[in-house]
Amino acid sequence: MHSHGTAVAAMLVAQRSGRLRDDEAFTAGLLHDIGKLAMNVWLERKTEALIQLSTLNGWSFVECERTVLGYDPGQVGGRLAERWNLPLSVIDSARYHHEPDERPDPSLVVDAVHLGDYLASVLGFGLGADGLQYALQPNTLVRLGLHPQDIDRIADDLERERRLQAESFEEIVA
Numbered sequence: 001m002h003s004h005g006t007a008v009a010a011m012l013v014a015q016r017s018g019r020l021r022d023d024e025a026f027t028a029g030l031l032h033d034i035g036k037l038a039m040n041v042w043l044e045r046k047t048e049a050l051i052q053l054s055t056l057n058g059w060s061f062v063e064c065e066r067t068v069l070g071y072d073p074g075q076v077g078g079r080l081a082e083r084w085n086l087p088l089s090v091i092d093s094a095r096y097h098h099e100p101d102e103r104p105d106p107s108l109v110v111d112a113v114h115l116g117d118y119l120a121s122v123l124g125f126g127l128g129a130d131g132l133q134y135a136l137q138p139n140t141l142v143r144l145g146l147h148p149q150d151i152d153r154i155a156d157d158l159e160r161e162r163r164l165q166a167e168s169f170e171e172i173v174a
């Protein structure tokens with residue numbers, strides 16, 4: 001649910017920006033959390049301890065993962081996407097979607113996924129343990145050529161688009 005919400009939001013961000021391909025943003029959005037999915041499968045027993053650490057110290061979930069495990073979902077996702085020979089836009093979005101400014105050469109796809117992930121998280125599409133601590137990086141809007149008021153319009157479009165996609169899913173399985 002969260003990955004699909006992010007994919008649709010990233011696609012809408014790309015359409016409103018007009019500076020990148022919307023299909024590329026959709027695919028990168030769909031796969032952006034592969035690192036988190038892999039860690040959920042392989043590290044199930046440590047999740048409870050990480051949540052406790054986050055609550056006790058007021059650290060973000062990612063800070064706890066870096067401290068306890070020595071790596072975070074972005075690093076895992078980036079390495080997995082590389083190993084699976086996925087496109088560079090997917091690798092970069094998996095690795096940098098929480099901190100697009102960390103990429104040495106900024107990427108508009110990563111920016112679209114960052115904003116899409118932010119919208120999906122704050123609008124409650126599959127809110128995870130770290131969903132409420134999500135900080136939108138202001139440079140992202142500048143690079144995409146968007147203004148803060150565009151975020152509200154994209155959020156409205158997101159609700160409508162998700163309803164349409166749910167209807168088309170019912171047609172697919174009918």
Ligand SMILES: [Fe+2]
Nearest residue numbers: 002006033117
């Ligand atoms: Fe996400």
